[in-house]
Amino acid sequence: MTDRALHEALRQQSEQKTMHLPSNFAFNTMRRIEKEQQAHEWREKVVATITIVAFCLLGLGTMIIFYGEALLRGFKSMIQQQESISLLPGMAFCFLFLATLNFLLRRHYAKE
């Protein structure tokens, strides 16, 4: 079996069709890929932000429900005691130091 005629029929059929991809196909497809990638990254960021905010609110809500009164009492008594207020600058410095460290580390590893 050589199927010579079928071979020839398919060859002629293919050569009759003169359609080809346009020369800017690769460029257009790469642009579409870039756009879809950007949209995908944006969606991921939105989902991550919503998740973080939702969990923060959930945590905060849980703390307020279970420890709200105790925290308020503690805070009031801290303000009333002069010695406790003197701790605030130290705590603020620690917070700023850790926030800066977090920022710098994130920037450093995001580059790699």
Next chain:
Amino acid sequence: MHPADEKQLIARILDGHAEEYGYFLTHYGEEVFQLVVRLVPVQQDAEELVQDAFVRAYDKLDTYTGEASFLTWVCHIAYNLTISWLRKQKMKYTSIDERMDVSDADVDQLLDDDSRIQQLKEACTQLKPEEQTLINLFYYNDMPMRDIAYILGLEQGNVATRLYRIRKKLYLIIKRMEKL
């Protein structure tokens, strides 16, 4: 490009060099297009399907295992997209009772007969898209059975069986055309 080099290039693309994907678009775009355009003979539709196939391949690049060449893999994606697209168009194809008794010698003789080329061309257009793709890949592209099976999502043994049935179907279509 050698499969090992293709895998290296894919690793680089996955590593963040997305612009290097352009190599595959430039080198394989036309071949994938020729596969699609045989089933969808409208330039714009075929072009969109090829683009969809390459975009999907890019999205799933991390799942490419290298069991087939990148071109065969993209052809498989493009073929599936095209078949789904054609199903949505609800196109009608000739149905033939393939249980009819036909001798292999008669089929062989008809498919070898040069005076039947025109009839065969017409008969081929009446085959289902899956069948058209199979005979084109086998006869026109001279593709190995293993790659045809991969593109069509079939077992390698099934390709030969289907080919046998398609040859018989072409014979029956031509005989029916002659009766009309």
